[in-house]
Structures are given as C-alpha cells and as structure tokens.
Amino acid sequence: MGLLRDWTFIEEAVRIPALREVVREALIKAVFTRDDRVLPRGIIADLSRAPAATVKVKDDAEIRKLVQVFNGSESSVNLGLAPEDYHYFRKELGVGKDRDVGVVPKPRVLLTYDWLVPEPRGVQLDFGAYRAVDLDGGQRAIAQVGATWKDVYDAASEKGHLVPFVPTVPLDFSIGDGVWGDAPYASYRAEFAEDVNALRTVSAYGHRTRLGFEEVSGEGAGYDLLHAILPLADEFLVPTEVAFRLVPGSAARRTLTYGYEDAAKASAALDKLAGSLRTPHWVHMADAGAAGVLRPGVAAEAFTVQLGIGGTAAGLAAREKAYDALLTGYKAKAADVPNPFDVPADVYRKAADRVGRSLFVGEVRMPIKALPAFVERAKALGQHVSARPSLYASLRSSGTLSAFPAFESSKERHRVYELSKGVANAVAEIPGATFVSRIAHLWDDSPGFRRRMEILRKLKLEIDAPRVIQPLVVP
Amino acid sequence: MASKDYAHRRLVNTLGPERVAQGELERMVYSHDFASLPKAALLQWRLYPDFIVLPQTTEEVSTIVKLSDESGLPITPRGSGTGSYGGAVPNRGGVLVDMRKMNKILALDAANRTVTVEAGVPWGHLAEYVASKGLSLGLVPIAAPASTVGGAINSGAACVGSYRFGSLRNLVLDLEVVLPDGSIVRTGSTNDAGGRFADLKSLFLGSEGTLGIVTKAVLRIQPEPEESRAAAYAFRSLAEDARFLETIAGADLAPLHVALLDRNHFVFERALRPDVPEPMDIALVALQGHKDEVLEQEKEFDALAAKAGGTRLPGNDASDLWARRFTMYGARRLSRGLAVSSNVVPADRLAEATAEAHTLLRKLKLDGAIHLALQDPTSAVLAPYVLMDDTRPSGPAALGFVKKMGDAARGLGGHPMGLGLFMVFNLYKMHGRATPFMGAVKQVFDPKKKINAGKTTEVWTRFTWPIIDTIPPFAMGLGLDLAAFLRRIKPTRDRFARAYRRVGGA
Numbered sequence: 001m002g003l004l005r006d007w008t009f010i011e012e013a014v015r016i017p018a019l020r021e022v023v024r025e026a027l028i029k030a031v032f033t034r035d036d037r038v039l040p041r042g043i044i045a046d047l048s049r050a051p052a053a054t055v056k057v058k059d060d061a062e063i064r065k066l067v068q069v070f071n072g073s074e075s076s077v078n079l080g081l082a083p084e085d086y087h088y089f090r091k092e093l094g095v096g097k098d099r100d101v102g103v104v105p106k107p108r109v110l111l112t113y114d115w116l117v118p119e120p121r122g123v124q125l126d127f128g129a130y131r132a133v134d135l136d137g138g139q140r141a142i143a144q145v146g147a148t149w150k151d152v153y154d155a156a157s158e159k160g161h162l163v164p165f166v167p168t169v170p171l172d173f174s175i176g177d178g179v180w181g182d183a184p185y186a187s188y189r190a191e192f193a194e195d196v197n198a199l200r201t202v203s204a205y206g207h208r209t210r211l212g213f214e215e216v217s218g219e220g221a222g223y224d225l226l227h228a229i230l231p232l233a234d235e236f237l238v239p240t241e242v243a244f245r246l247v248p249g250s251a252a253r254r255t256l257t258y259g260y261e262d263a264a265k266a267s268a269a270l271d272k273l274a275g276s277l278r279t280p281h282w283v284h285m286a287d288a289g290a291a292g293v294l295r296p297g298v299a300a301e302a303f304t305v306q307l308g309i310g311g312t313a314a315g316l317a318a319r320e321k322a323y324d325a326l327l328t329g330y331k332a333k334a335a336d337v338p339n340p341f342d343v344p345a346d347v348y349r350k351a352a353d354r355v356g357r358s359l360f361v362g363e364v365r366m367p368i369k370a371l372p373a374f375v376e377r378a379k380a381l382g383q384h385v386s387a388r389p390s391l392y393a394s395l396r397s398s399g400t401l402s403a404f405p406a407f408e409s410s411k412e413r414h415r416v417y418e419l420s421k422g423v424a425n426a427v428a429e430i431p432g433a434t435f436v437s438r439i440a441h442l443w444d445d446s447p448g449f450r451r452r453m454e455i456l457r458k459l460k461l462e463i464d465a466p467r468v469i470q471p472l473v474v475p
Numbered sequence: 476m477a478s479k480d481y482a483h484r485r486l487v488n489t490l491g492p493e494r495v496a497q498g499e500l501e502r503m504v505y506s507h508d509f510a511s512l513p514k515a516a517l518l519q520w521r522l523y524p525d526f527i528v529l530p531q532t533t534e535e536v537s538t539i540v541k542l543s544d545e546s547g548l549p550i551t552p553r554g555s556g557t558g559s560y561g562g563a564v565p566n567r568g569g570v571l572v573d574m575r576k577m578n579k580i581l582a583l584d585a586a587n588r589t590v591t592v593e594a595g596v597p598w599g600h601l602a603e604y605v606a607s608k609g610l611s612l613g614l615v616p617i618a619a620p621a622s623t624v625g626g627a628i629n630s631g632a633a634c635v636g637s638y639r640f641g642s643l644r645n646l647v648l649d650l651e652v653v654l655p656d657g658s659i660v661r662t663g664s665t666n667d668a669g670g671r672f673a674d675l676k677s678l679f680l681g682s683e684g685t686l687g688i689v690t691k692a693v694l695r696i697q698p699e700p701e702e703s704r705a706a707a708y709a710f711r712s713l714a715e716d717a718r719f720l721e722t723i724a725g726a727d728l729a730p731l732h733v734a735l736l737d738r739n740h741f742v743f744e745r746a747l748r749p750d751v752p753e754p755m756d757i758a759l760v761a762l763q764g765h766k767d768e769v770l771e772q773e774k775e776f777d778a779l780a781a782k783a784g785g786t787r788l789p790g791n792d793a794s795d796l797w798a799r800r801f802t803m804y805g806a807r808r809l810s811r812g813l814a815v816s817s818n819v820v821p822a823d824r825l826a827e828a829t830a831e832a833h834t835l836l837r838k839l840k841l842d843g844a845i846h847l848a849l850q851d852p853t854s855a856v857l858a859p860y861v862l863m864d865d866t867r868p869s870g871p872a873a874l875g876f877v878k879k880m881g882d883a884a885r886g887l888g889g890h891p892m893g894l895g896l897f898m899v900f901n902l903y904k905m906h907g908r909a910t911p912f913m914g915a916v917k918q919v920f921d922p923k924k925k926i927n928a929g930k931t932t933e934v935w936t937r938f939t940w941p942i943i944d945t946i947p948p949f950a951m952g953l954g955l956d957l958a959a960f961l962r963r964i965k966p967t968r969d970r971f972a973r974a975y976r977r978v979g980g981a
Contacts, residue, residue: 003672138823139724139852190641191669197853209908213890215821216854219642220631220681220892221905222931223916227644227677231670245853250727275698277764279639279729310727315771322767365667367587398695399588400667432587434666441672448661452673455919462915 002104002115003438004235004460007453008472009117010442013043021445028442031116033414043475049120051104057130057146060202060240063103066123067238068206070101071466100471105234107181108148108174109352111360111404112437113416117473125238127176135159135246140197142214142243145176149183150348153341161246162310164195166282168394169360169404170294170340172352175242180234182438184363184404188283188397193230195245201237204464214243232456235470236463247281250310256323257337258330259301265329266303267371272326274368274399280323281308282394284340287375289390290406293354294340301331306339358390358406361420362437368401370430377426378405385409385418479525482546486528486570489538494529494576501527505571509618509804510559510814510897513871519946520896521937522564524551524571531576533651533659533690539572540688541657543925546570550926552684554626555597557618559815561896562630562683562927566935574625577690580604588696589648589665594625594689605696611763613640613697617848617856619801625689630893631681633817633856635800638849639731639763640697643680650676651691655921665693678916683894685927686920700763703731705797706776708785709755713737713833713845716756717825719783723760724822724852726779728772732761733849734800735829739836740844743806743862746972752792758785759796803846803860810842810862810971812870816877817858817892818884825855831883832859839876839962842969856892857884862971869969875959878952899934900952 010028017023030038034047057063068074104119106126127146133155134142141163143152152175153163165185167173173183178192179199185192198212211233212218212226226233233239260266266285273283284306291300305327311319324333340351366374375391382389387409394402405423409415420439427435441449457472464471486495496502506522516522525548530536543550549569556563565571577593580601584590585608592601599620602612616622616632627634627643628650634643650662663674670676679689710716716735723733741754760776762769777787807813820828829845836843836859843861850856859880863873874897881891881901890905891898903910914932921928929935934946 138821186669190645193670194641194645203908207908209912210906211909211912213819213888213905215888216819216890217642217850218681218890219633219819219850219854219856220817221819221890222894222902223682223686223913224631224644224677224680225909225912225916227670228675231672245851248725248727248852277698277700278768279764312771312775318767318771322765363669363671365669369586396667398667400669402669432666434664434668436668436671438672449673451658451660452662452675455675456673458919459915462919463912 002117002235002470003232003441004453004457005470005472006116006438006442008457009046009475012474024445025443028439029417032417032439046120046473046475047117050118051124052121054106054124054126056126056128060208063125063202063238063240064206064208066103067202067204067468070103070468071204071206073206100467102468102471103238104470105145105176105180105238107177108146109171109177109181109183109356111169111171111182111184112362113413115438119470120473127174130240131174135161137215139246139248140215140243141246142200142241143175144241145174145179145239147175149173149175149185150345154345156246157249160249162249162281164189164245164247164281165192166341168284168402169355169392170348170352171356172349176239179230179239179242184402186394186396186402188280188395190396193227196226196230196242197245198243199226199233199237199239200241200243201233201239203237204466204468209237211237212243229456229459236460237469252313252316253308253310254316254320255337255339255342256307256309256320257334258305258327259332259334260303260305260329261331262302263372263375266305267368269327269329270305270368270395270401271399272328274395274397276326278323278326279397281310283307285391285393285395287391289388290392293358293390294351295337296354298337306337308339359387359409359411359416359419360404360406361416361423362435362440364403364405364423364427364433364435366401366403366427366430366433368395368399370433371401373430374403374426374433377429378423381419381422381426382407385422387419482542482548483526485542485545486526486539489542490528490530490535494531496527497525505553505556505573506564508556508558508561508563510561513865515871519936520566521568522566523568524565525568527571527573529573529576533653536572536653536688536690537657537659539570540653540655540925543570549928552625552629552688552927554595554623554629555621557622557626558630558893558895559817560893560898562893562930563626564896566896566929567937567939572688574623574688581691583608585610588698589693590696591691591693592624593691594623594628596624598622598624598627606699609699611697611699612694614643614646616643617801624692624694628680628689628692629682629684633848633850633892635732635848638733638851639729642850644677646694647676647680647692648695649693650679650689652679652687652689654687655923655925683927683930685917685931687926702766702769703761703763704769704773705759705761705793706773707788707793707796708758708760708780709788710758710783710785713756713829714826715784716758717829717847719758719780719785720847720849720855721823721825722779722783724849724855726775728775730760730772730776731763732759732800734759735845735847736796737829737845740806740846743809743844743972746809746975747805752788757788757796759793759800761797806844806860806862809975810864812863812865813860814863814873814877815858815860816880817856818881818889819850819854819892820857820884820887820889822849822851822853822855824887828857828884828887831887832857832880835876835879835883836861839873839879839959840965840968841873841876841962842971843876854889862969864971869962869965872958872961872965875955875957875962878955879959894931896930896934897951899931900948902932902948
C-alpha cells in the first residue's frame, strides 16, 4: 500500500538536485519523521492533505459508485451526500481542479508504520464491516477483505479445512492486510501469494474486475498480473475479495515445541529441518522476549521453535519421533504448549494486543544459518539505542528464515527511522540477508530496482488511467 | 525498413556466419512447434522465419533485439519448440532467436539450494546435473526433458511435482531478461526477498516470450529424497478413476505427482509397443520423501484406492509408467499428427471434466485419450489429446476439439492453457474485464510490438495492411467452432490405432 506513491514522491522531489544521493536519504528521513523544520513548504502541504472522508464499506457497489464519481463517469452519488455534480463533490473534499483525487483502503492493523505520503484529500475505505467468507467451494475460500484472518481460520477449521498461511507475527490482521498492509502471512511451504488464486476488485472505471481464477490456479493463462502486483494491488485496483486455497484438514494435528539454549543450536536444528523433505504446516520461532509476550507466565528457553504438523492418528507418533531426531540440540521439549493460532478468538486477540505494543520495523529474510549473526547484531543495536530487542520468525522449506525484530520502544517516527536504519546496517553485513520494509525500499537506489519500480509505475498509470486508485502525488 | 540483405549482414557481423541461418530447410524446421499445423495456416501467417540466429550470450541477445529497430523485423524467441500453441512460431517471419546455444549451468549454490542457468538449458540435462550433486529439482515441466528452462518459463508450464513443491512460480527465484528496448534487467533479487514490492518475475511466467527474452534464471532446488516410489491403480471406469483423484485432493496427503491415464492411451501405446499393460483406466501416484512418510502415505493411497474400487498394479507396471511420464504422446506415430488441449480444471470436479472430454471425443468422432494430473488441492491439468492426419481433409478439423475442450473447462470453473497463435480468442473469455490490463502489460514492456507480438492480446496475420493485419479473436474462435461442427457431421470415426495395426506398423 502506497509504495508507488511514496517512491514516486521521493523520486520526483529529488529529480533536479545535483547532490541527489545525499539529498535523497535526507529527504526520506525528513519526510518519514515529518521534520517540518527542514522540509520545503510545498512538501509539507502535500504531507498534510490527509483523506477527507472515511466510508464504511458494506457493499462493493458503494465503491463502484465512488470510483465512478471520481473518474467523472457519474455526476451524482447516493452516499448520504447531496447529489451534486462532480466538481461540487471535489469541492466538498477540498480538492482543487489541478489535483487527482482517489480512494485508498484503510488497513485494519499495520505491523510497522503508515505510509509517508497520505492519500491527498481522497476517501478512505474502511472494510471493517465487509467480512463475509465463502467456504463452500471445495479446497478454496473466498473472503471479503475485511474478514479477520482468525475468523477465516476458525471458520475453515470448523469445515474440516486448514488455512495454509498463518501470520508470523500473530496480530489481529484482516485478509485485506495481506494485500495492502504488511500482514506477514506465510506457510512452511511458500509465501502468501502462492496460495492466492484470485482477487475480486473494482477497477478505476468502476467495474467489477477479477484478477486470476477463483476456483483454480492460473497457469498458462497469459500474463500473471495477479502475482506481479499482489503486494501493491491496491495501487492498481480496489481489492474487495480474496480467493485462496485451503489445505485439507488432517485427521490429527499436533504442535511440537522445542526449546534451545542459543541461536546457534536453534539455527542448526532448523537448517537440518529445511534440508529434509518433511512437510510441517508451519514452523515458527520466538526468542525468550517474544515467547514471553506470546505466552506470559510460561518460562521459555532462549529460543522456542514450534511446528504445526498433521497426519493420521497412528502415523503422528512416528512423525513426531522423526522431528525429534531432526531438531537435535534442544534443551527442552513440551507437548502441552499451545500454538498462537489454535486458541479461542478472545485469547488470540489478547495476545495480539500484547504483541502489537512492540515496535516492528519490517522483515529480515536470511538463510537460516545466518540467524546467530543476526541475533548478535540485533542485540548490539538494542544496546546502542536502549531498546530491548526480541524476535518473531518463521521458516520456509527453502531454508529462508523470515524474521521480524521487535523492540521495546516508543513508536515515535524518529525512533522507527533510527531502528530501521540500524537493522538495515546490521543486515548489510550478513551475506544473503535482505531487509524488506517499505522504508528500506525507498532507500534502495540501485539501477535495477529503480527500473523495476519505473515499469510498475508505468503499468499503474496504464491500468489506473482515470487516476482514481491512490493517484500518484508529485511534490 | 532496411533490406533483408542489410539485416543479414548485421546479424552475421554480430554473431558470425555459423550462427545465422536462412536456408529453406532450417526455416521450415523452425516454422512449427510440437503441434500439427495444417498447411492452410501458411495462408494466414508467415510461419517461416527470415533468419534463425543462435546467440550465446545475453549481450548478443540484446544486440539482436536492438537490431530489430533498424531492420524492422519482428523477433520470436524459441527454446526446444515443445509447446503446442504456436508461441515459438513466427507469424510474420522475422528473426527467430533459438536460445539453445545458451545452455550453460552457471552456478550451483548447494548451501542455499539454488542453481543459476542459462535459458537454453534443457530440463533433462539440468535434472541430471542437479542429481549428480546430491540434490533434486523437485519440480519438472511436463514437456521435459527436451524443453528448455526459458521455454517452460515462457509457457507457464504445468509441472510434475507441483502438488508437492508448488508451481513453477515457486521454483523460479529470479530471471535475467532482455527487454524489447535491448536493456538487460533482473526481475527481482537473487536473495530470497519473498517476492515483495517490485518483483516482476510473475509477468514473464506464461508470457509466451512476448515481454522480453529470458536469458538466465535462478531456480530453487530441493534436497535429494530418501525414498521414491510409484504406485499404479487400475479402475473399472474413468469416472471411478477421476473420483479417486478428487478424493486425493480432499485428503491431507502430499504426493509428488498424481496422474490419470485413460484406457485409450494404453490402446494407442499397445499398438506401438506390445509390452504395455492391458488397456485400463489407470491412476499413477508418485511419492518422494523420507522413508517412513512415504511408506505411511503409500498405505493411505492403497486404502483410498481400494475404497474407490481400484486395484493396485504390479510394481513393474508402476515403475514403467513413472519412467515414461514425459513420453505421453508416442501415439503421434499412429496418425502423423496430434493435438493436445491443455486446461486447468477444479480438482473437485474431475469426474465431470473427464466425462466432458470423453463425450467430446465421441461426438467429434476422434481417436483421442485423456490425461490428467493434479497440480494442487484446487487444480488439475486436464490434457486430452487427439490424433489427426493433416494430409486428409478432415484432419485439421480435429483442432476444433481444442476449442470445445477449452470452452468446457471454462464451464467447469477452470480455463484453457496457452495463448500463442491459436488461443488468443480465449483471452477475453478467461479474463473478462481484466483483459485490457493484459494489453496494458504488453504496451508498457513492448510499445513498438517488436517481440513475439500478435499472439497474446491480438492475432496478427502475415499481412501488414490495415484491416487485414489482424484477425478478430472471435473469428478465430468461430473458425475452430466450424472445425468442430465439420467433425460432428463427419460420417465415420477416426480409427488410427486399428489402421496402424492393420498395416503392421508405420
């Protein structure tokens, strides 16, 4: 959400200056921390134009009408406002003739932070009440974007299915947050996108438009626009429903919990697991700090690894033994520690509240072997900035660890910036590691990344030709 | 536009005379792919390229693409030509870029389990190489072993192993691509960044080479399995067999591959080789992984199959079927030609889908067989094939089956696979109001329509004059509907297998 707008804004702002490299980072910092002392007046004005109205969506027809008013194809609207013409509508929103005005979805929960450049005077779409789930189509679900992950997970479990993706950091995300927010959905097998079959959307022309195929995967059906734009889909179209795969439920399921004394032992065990062809549903890791937040009152080792496995009741015991043999080096193993997902909804939400108090800066992706090096650097960073770090992570079958460092710190913007920079510097010293966050992408000034963003920007301008889906902002 | 002599000189200056061909024989070889094209297609398209070039480096590909600005000749990239929809066949001549000289395996990173290859590497060669290092590809396109890495990426191929390891998108980590302006870009990062924010690789999967020329790929590889097993089950009817596959998709099982082969497939195979099992409707299940898991799952499959009315075949039969998993179309020898209709259908409607395919074969009086493979718990690739002899008047009409089968797949909630020269009429039917976005993608990458144009969002003809330079997609569809109609009114059934046996071979 908003990455193209933020990136365009920064690119355009530093297009002329001769000292682009120097100016660029200083500008990102000033815009991110909203340092009005150093920002030009024009930029301050752009950053101050917050969305003028919020619409609680109950039906996608409302979005279609709104979009049609914004793109000029409908001159009146039945939204509780006076049915006036297009220009009156813009005037009401405080948008001048020379500016584009559009719609932007409101995330339910953001793991990290909001975007730099707000949707200027546009309308924010609140999908909180748009939360129905259709589970009647075999191994697939179609969820409205406002449905919470936990509700979908529980509803699917009742029907004998399993939602294949779980949030690495268990906050109370909506399904839409996986599309326009930063909900870190994934399974052991793959990333969230791999499980998404289709998006139902409203296009910039106000039409219901489907990307992908709801019932089946989209192999060999032309350009796979769905997966190319999925993390930015809300800048091209307004997503309203997500169709994704379900996993057949197991006859028996079990959560295995292993405690490790240090990162080296945990890393070695997880490396062995990733190097095998075992197929747990998910593999999560939390350090002592994170485990304490997830399960207060339960003593935890320095690193706790949890696996969700399934199978027949008879086969599960043998499988558990096999995992024990793989995940060697553990100090303690427990069978009665609940996982964060299969708990009642109110327990899940309470835990999410506790987790949400920490400050998250983004995702660090690294080969599992690099975990000790990263933990060391994160500790050093925490000491340097006086913010105790903790770590939530999940493993992929490819051997990549997706880690979310969290800090006990106030969520002030300058603090977020400082910690983001610290994590980026730490990651830069670890071979094969990448810091994936919105601000890290703005820092990336490499020609390859710029070229890809330029292509995506051109594509956005083609698909959103009427400029009503989060229009780009030029300072 | 520069003359062809000039274009030839420039190409020879770039690559040397030994890697530029323009002889009649070479041009004929490159004028078709795996599909059997009726001669009448030459009236509609210039299928013969003007030149065939064989670049060895990304920079050479880039130079060839830039030369197209001077020569005005369109460019068609091609791997091994194992596709069936004309994606690698020129429609207006021009320069055909055969990527098979870019066939080096550049690096294997065993620690991070990735392999970096040039786009012209055949899958068979790559699988052998990876196995020699104690690792496995996990996922291999159905057109392997001859198809190339780049070819499979461009066709968005369905794969053997995707039920276990995910789609081709999951296998590909990063691509190097020469864009239509000659620039060289990477679609993402060689580090696993999870495809976040600005990863363009998905656009190139299934793009039929119309957005740029893939020159290198970084692929994920898997640990070597401790145990591999194949089991085959025979069923009394196609419906029972299909329902067995539906049950598998609804169960918590992780087979490597599950396929259905109908009785007719074995009738054809038996006509060619006597050592083939008795014709039956057969399900083939392949398992890979740790020994305990494989054995446990094997028992579960046996129980599921018995419940569905299946009988397990001897181990030798299963091993033979598994070994021949990539040689599905030997029946081509019975009839001189063959057309495959690949479609993705919902995994919970396989009995309906196979019945539909069977009915169509009967109605159109075709000799054909049904092949189906599960891709994931929601999807299966239904790929029936029909035998055809394009030297007979009724032969090309068999292509009508491909159209009708695609329509049936859509009716079931699925979609046909492949666009290329033949299937563009499906684009709107598949994508509805998202179709203009497909045009937008092409416009952004290739505004001058240099690379493999006229195959995804519009159908070019061989002519460049207005009005007749393109065929309206619906007209293509109508033509194939007419072909299907002609098949229906044909008084006799095709009997290729019987005819083959009668004359005692080819």
